[in-house]
Amino acid sequence: MSDIQFSSDLLPQHIAVIMDGNGRWAKQRGKPRIYGHRMAVKSVRETISTASRLGIKAITLFAFSSENWKRPEEEVNVLMDLFMTVLTREVKKLHKNNLRLQIIGDKTRFSPALQKKIAAAEALTEANTGTVINVAANYGGKWDITEAVKQVAQQVSEGQLQPQDITEATISQHLSMADLPDVDLMIRTSGECRISNFMLWQMAYAELYFTDLFWPEFDEQAMLDAIAWFINRERRFGCTSEQLQSLMIQ
Numbered sequence: 001m002s003d004i005q006f007s008s009d010l011l012p013q014h015i016a017v018i019m020d021g022n023g024r025w026a027k028q029r030g031k032p033r034i035y036g037h038r039m040a041v042k043s044v045r046e047t048i049s050t051a052s053r054l055g056i057k058a059i060t061l062f063a064f065s066s067e068n069w070k071r072p073e074e075e076v077n078v079l080m081d082l083f084m085t086v087l088t089r090e091v092k093k094l095h096k097n098n099l100r101l102q103i104i105g106d107k108t109r110f111s112p113a114l115q116k117k118i119a120a121a122e123a124l125t126e127a128n129t130g131t132v133i134n135v136a137a138n139y140g141g142k143w144d145i146t147e148a149v150k151q152v153a154q155q156v157s158e159g160q161l162q163p164q165d166i167t168e169a170t171i172s173q174h175l176s177m178a179d180l181p182d183v184d185l186m187i188r189t190s191g192e193c194r195i196s197n198f199m200l201w202q203m204a205y206a207e208l209y210f211t212d213l214f215w216p217e218f219d220e221q222a223m224l225d226a227i228a229w230f231i232n233r234e235r236r237f238g239c240t241s242e243q244l245q246s247l248m249i250q
């Protein structure tokens with residue numbers, strides 16, 4: 001384990017990760033894509049334990065997008081089986097480490113057995129106070145915003161809310177992870193520089209970190225590198241650099 005320490009008030013509160021490149025990593029080794037998915041589990045474990053050790057408030061891992069159903073049926077089936085196996089195998093460990101697990105996304109498309117497993121894992125870890133681990137599965141940023149808008153429209157149609165009273169906060173309150181801070185740092189592996197319909201609203205002001213490492217190669221050191229990079233960014237939120245510096249002097 002690395003002994004690098006970061007001052008906790010400089011750390012990102014919420015990290016989002018697009019875990020990409022499993023297939024290419026496997027192909028480079030002359031193996032089928034699913035080998036890459038299986039080997040990816042180790043990187044997930046290492047990322048979670050690093051986030052927990054640093055005291056990060058929340059981490060959201062993109063495991064399966066609403067667009068990934070378009071993949072060959074065999075690959076989708078392997079991913080679903082893997083999800084089920086990992087949930088069964090790892091949830092007790094997460095609970096023992098005081099971590100809270102939440103699955104975000106449209107769960108209705110999963111098999112009843114998987115939905116049951118998810119509900120049990122969420123219930124078991126619900127009261128835990130350590131890092132919140134969100135796994136985004138059958139998740140899409142546009143889906144998330146659409147669902148929020150539907151709920152707000154429902155309130156309007158029932159007369160509980162006037163259209164002119166809708167604010168950004170109204171939408172935020174109906175999104176997945178409404179109880180968590182917005183994403184500060186987004187990490188994507190595999191060299192791709194796109195968001196692929198991840199958390200569009202919650203990442204509005206995130207710092208975006210791209211690494212060429214494939215996801216199965218992403219380890220504790222790679223995560224610490226991303227966090228060190230984040231700490232050196234100047235987050236201006238629309239202000240000028242000079243304004244921020246004068247605020248710091250006051």
Ligand code: IPE
Nearest residue numbers: 019020021022023024025063
């Ligand atoms: C990410 O790796 C995992 C999922 C999207 C489920 P990929 O499977 O996208 O791997 P590449 O990008 O094809 O190499």
Ligand code: IPE
Nearest residue numbers: 018019020062063064065196
């Ligand atoms: C994004 O990866 C989704 C996940 C990591 C789960 P993809 O590999 O599906 O993204 P695109 O299609 O290349 O943008």
Ligand code: MG
Nearest residue numbers: 020021022023
């Ligand atoms: Mg990919």
